Amino acid sequence: MNIRQQLTQFLSLAYVFTSAFVIWKSLGIITNSHSPIVVVLSGSMEPAFQRGDILFLWNRDQEAKVGDIVVYEIQGRNIPIVHRVLREHHNSDKQLLLTKGDNNAVDDLGLYAKKQKYLNQKTDLVGSVKAYLPKLGYVTILITENVYFKYGMLGLMCISTLLTNE
Amino acid sequence: MFNLVTRGQAVANQALTSSVFIIVTIVAITLARLYQDNVWSIDTTSIGAISPSASIKYSFNYGSTNRQPKENAKIQFDLDADLTSLFNWNTKQVFVYVTAEYPGKSDGSSNRVTFWDKIIVSKEDAKLHLVNQRSKYSVWDVEKSFRGREAVVRLEWNIQPHIGPLIFGETEATATFNFAEIEKKKKKKEQKVEKVEPVVEEIKEEVKEEVKEEPIPEPVQQAQQAQEVEEEPVQEPLDEVPIQ
Amino acid sequence: MSSNKKVNLNSVADLRQNTDDNLPAALEGLGYEESFKLVDTKIALGLSTVAIAGGLFAIDKKYDFKESYWITVAALAVYFVISLVMLVVNNQNKNVKYIGYSSKGKKITIAAWTTKYDPIYHVKVTFNDDPKSTTTAELPFAKFFDLTGYFSRNAFSKLLSSHIEKIEKKDI
Numbered sequence: 001m002n003i004r005q006q007l008t009q010f011l012s013l014a015y016v017f018t019s020a021f022v023i024w025k026s027l028g029i030i031t032n033s034h035s036p037i038v039v040v041l042s043g044s045m046e047p048a049f050q051r052g053d054i055l056f057l058w059n060r061d062q063e064a065k066v067g068d069i070v071v072y073e074i075q076g077r078n079i080p081i082v083h084r085v086l087r088e089h090h091n092s093d094k095q096l097l098l099t100k101g102d103n104n105a106v107d108d109l110g111l112y113a114k115k116q117k118y119l120n121q122k123t124d125l126v127g128s129v130k131a132y133l134p135k136l137g138y139v140t141i142l143i144t145e146n147v148y149f150k151y152g153m154l155g156l157m158c159i160s161t162l163l164t165n166e
Numbered sequence: 167m168f169n170l171v172t173r174g175q176a177v178a179n180q181a182l183t184s185s186v187f188i189i190v191t192i193v194a195i196t197l198a199r200l201y202q203d204n205v206w207s208i209d210t211t212s213i214g215a216i217s218p219s220a221s222i223k224y225s226f227n228y229g230s231t232n233r234q235p236k237e238n239a240k241i242q243f244d245l246d247a248d249l250t251s252l253f254n255w256n257t258k259q260v261f262v263y264v265t266a267e268y269p270g271k272s273d274g275s276s277n278r279v280t281f282w283d284k285i286i287v288s289k290e291d292a293k294l295h296l297v298n299q300r301s302k303y304s305v306w307d308v309e310k311s312f313r314g315r316e317a318v319v320r321l322e323w324n325i326q327p328h329i330g331p332l333i334f335g336e337t338e339a340t341a342t343f344n345f346a347e348i349e350k351k352k353k354k355k356e357q358k359v360e361k362v363e364p365v366v367e368e369i370k371e372e373v374k375e376e377v378k379e380e381p382i383p384e385p386v387q388q389a390q391q392a393q394e395v396e397e398e399p400v401q402e403p404l405d406e407v408p409i410q
Numbered sequence: 411m412s413s414n415k416k417v418n419l420n421s422v423a424d425l426r427q428n429t430d431d432n433l434p435a436a437l438e439g440l441g442y443e444e445s446f447k448l449v450d451t452k453i454a455l456g457l458s459t460v461a462i463a464g465g466l467f468a469i470d471k472k473y474d475f476k477e478s479y480w481i482t483v484a485a486l487a488v489y490f491v492i493s494l495v496m497l498v499v500n501n502q503n504k505n506v507k508y509i510g511y512s513s514k515g516k517k518i519t520i521a522a523w524t525t526k527y528d529p530i531y532h533v534k535v536t537f538n539d540d541p542k543s544t545t546t547a548e549l550p551f552a553k554f555f556d557l558t559g560y561f562s563r564n565a566f567s568k569l570l571s572s573h574i575e576k577i578e579k580k581d582i
Contacts, residue, residue, distance in 0.1 A: 004449055011456040018463035025466055026486055034475030047259055047287065048326045066265050066278045067324050067334060084261070089308045091275035096308065102261065102285060107303070109227060117229070118308075131331040133189075160171055169421075 009162070016157060033059035033127035038071055038080060039137030044101030045069070045082055052138035055082065057127025063095050064088060064121050064128055070099065071126040074113050080126055083108055088121075095121035193330040196256040200325075200333065203251040211247035211321055211339040213264070215298070220312070220346040229306030237311040238304045239345050241266075241281050245296040245321065247337065252325055253289040260286045261324040262294070264301075268317035268345070271309065279305045281319075312345035319343065416559040425551045426524045428561055429531055433508045433520060436567045440574065442510035442518055448503055455496045462489045505534075518574070535574055547573045 027036045040053040048069075049055070057071055064070055068085045083099040086107055090096070096118035100107040109117065119125065143150045200206075218241045223230055230236040243264065252260050263283035270277055281301035286292050322336040417428045434444050466485050469478050508520040521534040529551045537543040554566035 004446065004453065007453050007457070008449075011453065011460070014460045015456075018460055021463050021467060022486065022489055025470070025482055028475065029479070029483055029486065047285065048261070065334070066280055067261070067263055067322055069324075069332065086303070087277075087279040087305065089270065089275075089277045091270060091272055106227075115231075117231070129332060132327065133329060160175060 013158065013162065031058050031060065031127060033057045035071075035080065035126055038082070038126075039140050040082060041141070042082075044103050045084070046103045048102055049082065049132070050135070052135045052141055054133040054137040055129045056131040056133075058130045059125065059127035061128060063090060064097055064125070069129040070097070071129065072099065072119050072124045073126055074111065074116070074124070076113065081108070081111065082129070089118070090121075097121055097125075189329055192256065196254065196327060196330055197333075199254050199256075200252075203254075205251050206335050207338055208247075208249065208251065208335075209338040211245075211249075211337040213243060213245050213319055213321060213339050213341040215242075215244040216319060216341055216343040217242045218343050218346040220348050221304075222348060223304070223306070228304060235310070236306050237348060238306050239312055240301045240304055241319075241343065242298050242300055243282075243296070243319070243341075245294055245299060247294040247321055247339075249286065249292040249294065249323060249337075250289050252323060253292055256327045256330065257325055258328045259326045260292065261326065262286060263322050263324075264319060265322055266305075266317040266319050266343075268312075268315045277307060279303075279307075281305060311348070314344050314347045316342055316344050417555065417561065419551075419555065419559050422524050422527060422529055422551075425529060425555065426522070426531060429551070429554075429566070430507045430522060432561055432563060432566060433522070434510075436563065436570055437508060437510055437518070437520070439567050440571050442512050444508065444510045445517075448499075448506060448509055451499065452496070455492055455499070459489055459492050459496075462492070533570070533573065545573060545576060549573075 028034055030036075036057050036059075038055050038057060040049045040051055040055060043051060055071070064085050066085050066088050069082065070085055071080050071082050073080050081099075081101075083101045083104075085097050086100045087098040088095055097120075098107055098109070098118055112119070143153065218239060221238050221240075222235045223238045224233045224235060228236060228238055245264070247262070249260060249262065261283065263280045265278050265280050267276065267278045269275065281303060282299065283302060284294075319341045320336050321339055322334070324335075325333040327333070418424045437444070462485055466482060466489075469481060469485075503521075505521040505523040506519055507522045508518075510518050512518065517538050519536040519539065521536075523532050524530065525532075531549040531551055532546065533549060534544060534546045549566075549569055553569055554562050556562060
């Protein structure tokens with residue numbers, strides 16, 4: 001086959017992936033968050049958030065407010081936690097936060113690193129939740145937890161691009 | 167439209183565009199409704215009869231570092247609120263919370279804490295009438311003590327929609343109170359700390375934001391100085407310039 | 411050149427794609443030599459965007475968000491600039507399927523498109539990039555696809571050349 005034809009076909013397939021990835025990275029830069037869209041994985045914020053809900057984050061707020069729902073990661077652990085700000089203390093340099101899940105009986109002190117008493121607003125937060133879509137994220141839970149589903153979806157995407165000539 | 171793939175793609179495209187349109191419309195309608203109901207200036211609330219109390223705690227779960235005394239505060243209050251205007255068809259739940267805002271040590275520093283919160287799921291439960299309600303949480307400051315500072319109490323709310331942006335606000339009612347002070351006879355309890363074995367905890371590199379305690383009465387200071395030698399340099403209180 | 415295969419007569423897209431693929435052969439028969447400059451430019455631009463995306467992906471894997479922030483911004487900026495260039499190039503060469511030069515050095519540009527449900531192959535022929543020497547013709551697919559869906563090169567070449575010669579005669 002003609003190499004130009006092959007390259008052109010390859011490019012139209014690659015376009016799907018590159019544009020999706022570029023959109024994701026751009027969102028991250030715009031929101032200043034390394035994960036601007038997250039899927040709720042636990043039930044610690046019920047009844048507000050259920051497993052599978054999609055949250056849209058924003059990380060360019062100067063300060064967090066009490067009552068804000070934030071996503072944070074403890075240093076050294078890669079698990080993002082979605083909880084509400086219970087208390088905040090700030091001066092002109094930094095802000096310290098204490099969080100708690102709505103569905104938990106106690107605050108998050110036990111979740112922080114050893115001897116850590118507060119979260120640092122600038123360094124520990126992934127972002128604060130600004131908007132929410134119910135349940136649609138369940139697809140990603142399926143993709144991460146169910147291997148067949150993941151490859152099935154990828155396969156479908158490739159096939160559909162190759163078959164279209166419009 | 168002659169094969170499954172093309173039909174599938176066309177349907178998917180249409181579904182995507184329509185759902186975006188629908189969501190935008192829903193959000194716009196919700197916001198318009200809320201504006202119409204004047205939810206950002208709810209004045210049918212009142213907070214009063216605030217009676218604060220204070221206690222000393224020594225456990226890490228109550229804010230204490232190295233078993234040093236830490237002042238904890240609680241309040242009792244009366245609350246009347248009519249939050250029914252926050253409920254419309256797009257409201258999944260309303261989270262209400264009573265906050266107290268008080269100043270810090272330096273200029274530009276401030277603190278806000280939650281004493282009590284509640285999740286309201288339906289319009290029928292949106293009328294609150296609380297008498298002598300005890301606070302849910304035992305609250306401690308970044309400093310060792312509240313020093314009897316004055317705090318402004320507010321009732322704040324957060325609407326969690328079925329779809330769309332989270333909406334926050336506070337009601338018009340405010341009240342003030344001064345944090346209760348611990349009576350001086352508590353000094354006896356503080357002296358006991360001297361005999362407690364210094365608890366040497368593992369110092370990891372990621373230790374963050376250790377808050378140095380306020381200057382404390384003499385007898386305890388010596389015990390603490392012995393401990394401090396073994397510890398990593400403790401960071402200054404929030405309201406002074408942080409070391410790192 | 412694609413070997414003759416059966417084309418779905420119910421799909422305008424398929425008919426058009428197949429005809430596009432046969433354009434180079436047909437024009438070769440008319441004495442033109444294909445110029446790949448446009449195609450190569452598009453491919454080069456496309457590959458560079460893929461390269462940038464690939465690089466971004468590698469950086470994303472290796473460094474964390476804060477460290478790689480400004481490099482990511484720079485890479486994204488370059489990506490969008492290249493995409494913009496591609497957009498402009500595509501716009502200026504809308505639907506261009508073939509560019510070639512005759513033995514005398516005359517440049518022919520052929521743009522071809524279809525509307526969604528009409529089985530008509532619209533062809534726009536331009537000589538030497540001169541907007542005045544342009545003809546647009548409507549060639550119904552029925553004229554060069556037989557009943558079973560096979561492309562007839564002879565029928566197509568004849569049809570195409572008659573239109574091209576019309577302008578050629580005008581030019582000369």
